[in-house]
Amino acid sequence: MTDHGFSERRACRLVGVNRSAWQYEPLCGKDDAVRKRMRELANERRRFGYRRLAILLRREGKGMNLKKVYRLYREERLTVRKRGGRKRALGTRAPMAIPQEANQRWSLDFVSDALACGRRFRVLNVIDDYSRECLACIVDTSLLGRRVVRELTAIADRRGLPCMVVSANGTEMTSHAVLAWCQNTGVEWHYVAPGEPQQNGFVESFNGRLRDECLNEHLFPSLAAARRIIEAWRTDYNTVRPHSSLDGMAPRRLHQPLAPRA
Numbered sequence: 540m541t542d543h544g545f546s547e548r549r550a551c552r553l554v555g556v557n558r559s560a561w562q563y564e565p566l567c568g569k570d571d572a573v574r575k576r577m578r579e580l581a582n583e584r585r586r587f588g589y590r591r592l593a594i595l596l597r598r599e600g601k602g603m604n605l606k607k608v609y610r611l612y613r614e615e616r617l618t619v620r621k622r623g624g625r626k627r628a629l630g631t632r633a634p635m636a637i638p639q640e641a642n643q644r645w646s647l648d649f650v651s652d653a654l655a656c657g658r659r660f661r662v663l664n665v666i667d668d669y670s671r672e673c674l675a676c677i678v679d680t681s682l683l684g685r686r687v688v689r690e691l692t693a694i695a696d697r698r699g700l701p702c703m704v705v706s707a708n709g710t711e712m713t714s715h716a717v718l719a720w721c722q723n724t725g726v727e728w729h730y731v732a733p734g735e736p737q738q739n740g741f742v743e744s745f746n747g748r749l750r751d752e753c754l755n756e757h758l759f760p761s762l763a764a765a766r767r768i769i770e771a772w773r774t775d776y777n778t779v780r781p782h783s784s785l786d787g788m789a790p791r792r793l794h795q796p797l798a799p800r801a
Contacts (some may be wrong), residue, residue, distance in 0.1 A: 581617045593783040635796040646742035647706040668741045672790035676773045678766045684714025695757040703727045
């Protein structure tokens with residue numbers, strides 16, 4: 540075109556080049572800001588996959604096609620390595636009934652961990668099965684039946700009593716204190732079948748997220764530090780962390796505080 544004065548159309552035809560290919564200008568660095576923010580979010584939340592990172596980016600106004608998020612995610616080498624594996628039961632199961640409103644059913648379960656000195660502690664998790672909100676993460680070295688009742692009473696004072704509580708068959712859950720609390724409040728207490736944790740799947744799923752994203756990510760120097768870190772994670776879980784079963788919303792956005800009922 541410069542030497543012979545040919546037009547772009549004629550020059551491209553002579554050398555066999557498509558005009559769109561000739562006119563294309565690569566946009567270098569267009570996604571640099573998104574890549575940088577994705578790396579920051581991945582460093583803050585190391586156990587988040589690309590789907591949850593995409594939701595967080597969308598909240599900040601950086602929405603894009605999920606396939607593109609996945610491509611950038613792979614190019615930045617942010618893939619989360621899966622931890623371990625476990626045997627899964629074979630065969631069919633009856634699906635668990637899902638509550639139709641908040642405060643209808645709570646699920647309880649324990650998780651254990653250790654401080655840096657090796658001293659063991661336990662965490663009592665209380666979940667609202669409808670909103671998936673974590674109502675409490677009680678951290679202590681000993682959690683007996685009386686303590687469980689005291690914590691449930693404190694939660695009920697804020698939210699009202701549930702219709703049903705689901706738990707395993709541990710000695711803390713079958714104590715006289717728990718049975719007396721059920722009789723006094725009229726709350727139905729359902730125990731899952733022994734050796735069938737999937738019957739309490741909502742809190743079991745939460746336990747996995749708590750261990751994967753919090754307990755395995757921190758070294759706890761003291762019980763006070765464990766309480767502070769776990770409570771901060773619980774607040775983030777309820778208010779910020781996108782939940783896949785809630786269409787990417789956080790549990791607190793789905794559930795509004797309820798007035799206590801008698």
